[in-house]
Amino acid sequence: MAEETITNKPARVFELYKTMSLIRAFEEAAEVAYDAGFVNGSIHQYIGEEAIGTGVCSNLRDTDYILSNHRGHGHAIAKGANPEAMMKELFGRVGGTSGAKGGSMHIADFSVGMLGANGILADGTTMGVGAAQALVLRGVDAIVTVFVGDGTTNRGPFYEALNWSMIYELPVLFVCENNTYASSTVTRSVTAGAGPVARAEAFGMPAFDIDGNDVLAVDELAADLISRVRGGGGPHFLHARTYRIKGHISRDKMLYRPEGETEERWKGEPIGRCAAWLLDNGIGQDELDEATSSAEKQIADAVEAAHAAPFPDAKLAFADVQDIGAPQ
Amino acid sequence: MSEMNQGDAVRIGLAEEMRRDPLVWALGEDLSTAHGGTSGSQYYQLIDEFGPKRIVNTPISENTIMGAAVGAAVAGTRPVADLRMADFAMCAVDELVNQAAKIRYMFGGQARVPLVVRQMIGARKGGAAQHSQSTEAWYVHTPGLVVIAPATPGDAKGLLKAAIRCDDPVVFMEHKELMAATGEVTDDPEAVMPIGKARIVNEGSDLTIVTWSKMALIAAEAAELLAADGINAEVIDLRSLWPWDKDAVYTSVAKTGRLLVAQEAVQVGGFGAEVAADVAENMSDALKTHVRRIGAPRIPVPYAEPMEAEYRITAEHIVAKAKEVAGA
Numbered sequence: 001m002a003e004e005t006i007t008n009k010p011a012r013v014f015e016l017y018k019t020m021s022l023i024r025a026f027e028e029a030a031e032v033a034y035d036a037g038f039v040n041g042s043i044h045q046y047i048g049e050e051a052i053g054t055g056v057c058s059n060l061r062d063t064d065y066i067l068s069n070h071r072g073h074g075h076a077i078a079k080g081a082n083p084e085a086m087m088k089e090l091f092g093r094v095g096g097t098s099g100a101k102g103g104s105m106h107i108a109d110f111s112v113g114m115l116g117a118n119g120i121l122a123d124g125t126t127m128g129v130g131a132a133q134a135l136v137l138r139g140v141d142a143i144v145t146v147f148v149g150d151g152t153t154n155r156g157p158f159y160e161a162l163n164w165s166m167i168y169e170l171p172v173l174f175v176c177e178n179n180t181y182a183s184s185t186v187t188r189s190v191t192a193g194a195g196p197v198a199r200a201e202a203f204g205m206p207a208f209d210i211d212g213n214d215v216l217a218v219d220e221l222a223a224d225l226i227s228r229v230r231g232g233g234g235p236h237f238l239h240a241r242t243y244r245i246k247g248h249i250s251r252d253k254m255l256y257r258p259e260g261e262t263e264e265r266w267k268g269e270p271i272g273r274c275a276a277w278l279l280d281n282g283i284g285q286d287e288l289d290e291a292t293s294s295a296e297k298q299i300a301d302a303v304e305a306a307h308a309a310p311f312p313d314a315k316l317a318f319a320d321v322q323d324i325g326a327p328q
Numbered sequence: 329m330s331e332m333n334q335g336d337a338v339r340i341g342l343a344e345e346m347r348r349d350p351l352v353w354a355l356g357e358d359l360s361t362a363h364g365g366t367s368g369s370q371y372y373q374l375i376d377e378f379g380p381k382r383i384v385n386t387p388i389s390e391n392t393i394m395g396a397a398v399g400a401a402v403a404g405t406r407p408v409a410d411l412r413m414a415d416f417a418m419c420a421v422d423e424l425v426n427q428a429a430k431i432r433y434m435f436g437g438q439a440r441v442p443l444v445v446r447q448m449i450g451a452r453k454g455g456a457a458q459h460s461q462s463t464e465a466w467y468v469h470t471p472g473l474v475v476i477a478p479a480t481p482g483d484a485k486g487l488l489k490a491a492i493r494c495d496d497p498v499v500f501m502e503h504k505e506l507m508a509a510t511g512e513v514t515d516d517p518e519a520v521m522p523i524g525k526a527r528i529v530n531e532g533s534d535l536t537i538v539t540w541s542k543m544a545l546i547a548a549e550a551a552e553l554l555a556a557d558g559i560n561a562e563v564i565d566l567r568s569l570w571p572w573d574k575d576a577v578y579t580s581v582a583k584t585g586r587l588l589v590a591q592e593a594v595q596v597g598g599f600g601a602e603v604a605a606d607v608a609e610n611m612s613d614a615l616k617t618h619v620r621r622i623g624a625p626r627i628p629v630p631y632a633e634p635m636e637a638e639y640r641i642t643a644e645h646i647v648a649k650a651k652e653v654a655g656a
Contacts, residue, residue, distance in 0.1 A: 065403065099436025108435040115402060116435055120426050126395020127427060133396060134403035137353060137381060157391035157423075164392045168384075320437040322496040324474050324523050325571030 010281045016215045017274045020050040021295035023074040026083050029299045030090055031250045039090045041103045046074035048245030051270035052177050053078040055218025059226045063142045065113045065131050067124035070105050072117025075147055081109035084302035093309035100312045121152040125161035132170035143171040143229045151182025153196045162203045165235040172235045173225055179244035184256045200237035212240025213270040330515055335369030335507040337481035338488050344517040345492045346378055352492055353382040356410025360385030366412040367507040394420035398427045401443040408444045414463045417447035428497040429472030444491045444498045450542055451629050452504040460629035462593035467499040468570045474498040475569040479544035481511040483567055486521025503542040526573035532560035535586035535654045538577055538603050540566040543592050550646035559654050569599055581607055585616035588653045590646050595623025622649045
């Protein structure tokens with residue numbers, strides 16, 4: 001979703017609701033397709049975390065860049081990538097966002113500034129600061145947003161990148177989506193000190209903590225921080241607390257998770273909370289239902305299109321490796 | 329043409345490319361000081377002409393030097409990332425191998441990664457285990473990368489310029505002990521050397537010696553010693569290791585029927601094994617005797633002079649092996 005100037009608050013929040021619903025429908029359909037054997041690789045679902053990508057990206061422009069991680073479907077959709085092309089990518093079919101070369105973990109859409117989901121944690125941060133340097137060098141009025149998870153805050157390159165962004169005063173917003181788990185490990189149990197905000201602050205970076213399941217709050221804070229970054233205020237850090245409703249990957253049985261925890265945390269999932277706010281602010285249940293159905297229909301159509309699309313020519317495995325010294 | 333050392337040649341080459349294209353920039357440790365880069369000459373005073381946004385003096389953050397270069401390349405610039413030595417570059421193998429080499433491919437050709445990563449190879453007197461390694465084979469093994477290892481100031485300048493203009497990521501490996509070596513260098517700022525073309529160092533008809541980097545100079549010395557004994561060795565300096573000039577090697581082997589591959593790096597699993605195996609597979613009809621290799625023993629590079637000498641391949645070693653190949 002591009003930056004918008006909707007002054008009517010319920011109308012703006014309703015747009016956020018629609019984007020979150022589209023992400024939710026995509027993730028649920030992707031799991032169904034995976035279980036049915038149509039998705040060749042693993043999928044990392046964003047269910048329960050939709051408010052963060054949606055609230056942040058709704059304040060970005062097409063010309064702004066985002067760098068995502070392995071859990072990137074939501075970021076891509078929120079930044080404006082085409083869900084049908086994404087579904088084709090998961091299915092490994094012609095018309096996929098990355099030509100069926102990457103799959104779920106390497107979804108990218110450079111046409112909307114989505115510089116890629118990525119399988120290596122923290123690499124988005126180092127590449128993100130470099131992308132910001134390129135924007136500065138080219139004189140382009142745009143910013144870079146890097147999404148990381150809580151687990152990534154224990155990788156060294158993350159700290160190099162925070163330092164780097166500060167010393168060169170780069171236009172970067174770091175968004176840490178703290179979904180509680182680093183794969184199967186409770187991140188807090190392997191993390192010293194006061195956590196990501198304190199760590200960012202140690203670099204002199206303005207850092208903010210927020211309830212990441214409150215899309216209104218994320219939207220408002222992101223608008224403020226992005227405006228500061230865009231205005232030359234240097235790097236900022238947004239720490240959004242959330243909960244990974246699904247496993248690390250869809251087939252993860254979550255044997256490490258206490259019984260009842262998921263059900264308890266599901267009560268705070270962001271779409272239901274957003275719906276409650278909308279109902280209190282003049283949007284009717286029928287409108288919400290219509291929005292949900294519309295999202296589900298769009299994704300159902302995407303799945304149908306993915307089923308109908310052919311597999312790519314196997315020989316394309318040899319394309320786009322390199323120009324000089326290309327495979328024979 | 330001018331006579332100059334390699335450090336000056338590559339600095340002039342980089343400056344020419346930076347004048348030609350405002351999107352070319354360099355980043356690395358010690359670039360902005362009077363020190364002028366690891367060799368003392370590669371970047372000397374370039375910051376005075378190009379300023380701190382294009383000659384970026386960085387913290388000791390190898391992950392981010394490499395990662396930022398990848399991000400900046402994807403975002404429309406042409407960075408030259410200096411990792412000083414191949415030994416330090418190991419800290420950034422992830423960003424080079426998982427990102428730079430893969431991004432074009434795994435994102436289905438949406439992005440190009442036009443960067444050069446400089447990392448000096450080779451033993452330098454007393455450098456010992458962590459400042460002496462020759463790791464070119466690691467990168468030849470990685471699809472997506474171009475690998476260059478020049479031996480002369482003229483080649484270093486011409487190939488660095490070609491690497492900067494190349495749209496693929498290029499690993500550019502200068503040899504520490506060659507930086508002060510002098511040679512003829514073109515003054516023409518438009519003279520760019522083609523990647524993937526070997527140089528015939530010495531013509532001969534009795535055997536072919538294929539080599540690269542500093543070993544090309546040592547092989548040339550060996551060829552002189554062999555000539556004194558009536559053996560005419562043809563010495564081929566590959567200059568580029570991926571792609572490597574098979575035509576030049578095949579043509580020479582077709583003429584001589586005998587091949588010795590000489591490398592400074594550890595022989596086991598080295599790039600010389602690839603050349604030897606390729607020729608053995610494809611030129612068996614021309615070969616009068618089996619292919620031989622010579623390279624370092626599989627030991628870390630030791631410090632004390634007598635032990636360091638055990639690691640190094642000398643002209644005398646090459647002469648002895650060449651005589652075996654020549655049946656003399």
